[in-house]
Amino acid sequence: MTHRTVATLDTVRERGAVRAVVSQGIRGLSLPDGDGAWRGLDTDVARAVAAAALGDPAAVDWLPTDPGERLNRLVSGDADVATCNLSWTLGREAAQPVLFAGVTCYDGEGFLVRTADRITSPEQLAGHRVATQAGTTTAGNLAAWFGSRGLKVEPVAYATPAEALAGYADGSCAAYVLDRIALAGARATLPRPADHVVLEAAISREPMALAVRDDDPGWFRVCRWVLQFLVGAESAVQEEGDGGAARAAADRAGRHGPALGLDERWAHRVLDAVGTYGDVYARNLGPASGLDVGRGANALWSDGGLHYPLPLH
Structure with a gap:
């Protein structure tokens, strides 16, 4: 017997896009490039959700919002996710009908x-x-x-x-x-x-996190496990030292897709869209990005960081 609610996932599919609250422009996290395409760690998380739910990482409606209105837009139903350097705090989760699906980036x-x-x-x-x-x-x-x-x-x-x-x-x-x-x-x-x-x-301490409304546990699970898969895929590559390790992790996670309201290829689409968490971090904040922000707390736990992948089996 399932207790899954899929109202948001159904609505997203009917619309054909995930509506994502992002910052008004922070390089490395969420910022339009010269062609108007949004780039950054936060935006890659939104693309990963769209890839899993819709099969298309480009199917995101970007909603740049000032900090004071970020959760209001989510709560009002204007948005499906908030991925906008938003810190996970007790005050925010207690005072607003929102849940944080997981930490995207540890900061201070x-x-x-x-x-x-x-x-x-x-x-x-x-x-x-x-x-x-x-x-x-x-x-x-x-x-x-x-x-x-x-x-x-x-x-x-x-x-x-x-x-x-x-x-x-x-x-x-x-x-x-x-x-x-x-x-x-x-x-x-x-x-x-x-x-x-x-x-x-x-x-x-600023654990920046992915937020959703608290009225749909099914959508919450989809977003949480997309994020966990990114970390788990990087961990698999590190542990197995094999280029195929991330794909094997996608196979393991994919088996649970139908129970989440997804198909069995959802995790493979996430990999194709943005890679592992390590790839996302390197692309947006690593040396090649021009920012060269060290992993620090954002490394895997096995490298002294705080990202500890939940089991994908």
């Missing part, structure tokens, strides 16, 4: 500063103005971190990432505060990236 809030200012630690920013993005958890994180040390900064909230970066770049603020991975992307867009540095210290 940090600081982009000018090399010439010789700032090497967050404490040196006490008493200064710092640029933030409105609608995020940044102001609370700043108050908690600096307040616990008897220090204060002056957060200046901007409506969009572009405006916040501009507020920092024109000298109005001494630093730009955002998740460190997002800051690496912002730094790369500045005219002289070498004149700026992202501090090593992080003042918060």
Whole structure:
């Protein structure tokens, strides 16, 4: 007997597209390229869901949204998933009818500063103005971190990432505060990236996650296991040291497709669309991306990271 609800999956198929909330533009996570195609780790996750559910990774309607409205668009029914550097928190899941299907990327809030200012630690920013993005958890994180040390900064909230970066770049603020991975992307867009540095210290834990509404456990399972498959496929390649290991993992996961409302080829389509989690990370945040953000916490557990694949059998 199954208790699966497939209303969202059916609706997505009738529409012919997954509607995905993404950021308003963060390099490495979700940003349109020169041809208008959305690129980044978050957008590859959405493509993987579309590949599994619809057989077409391009069947995504992108919904760039400011932080304050991300979950509202999901809850209202305007979107099917939110994959937009959105941190998984108790407050968000308790206050809103949403569930987080899994962590897409582990991060923490940090600081982009000018090399010439010789700032090497967050404490040196006490008493200064710092640029933030409105609608995020940044102001609370700043108050908690600096307040616990008897220090204060002056957060200046901007409506969009572009405006916040501009507020920092024109000298109005001494630093730009955002998740460190997002800051690496912002730094790369500045005219002289070498004149700026992202501090090593992080003042918060930010597990960025894929979110769905809580009214459809079937759709939740589809999204959770697409994400878990990406990590599991990378783990299989590492463990078996075999180019065919990811395909074998897709075979194992594929057997459960019908119970999820999918077919037995869903995991193979995910591989064809975006590769493993390691491929997704390397393409969007690794050296070839121009950002060169080390795996760190985003490595597999066997390499000292936090990504621990759930069994696919």
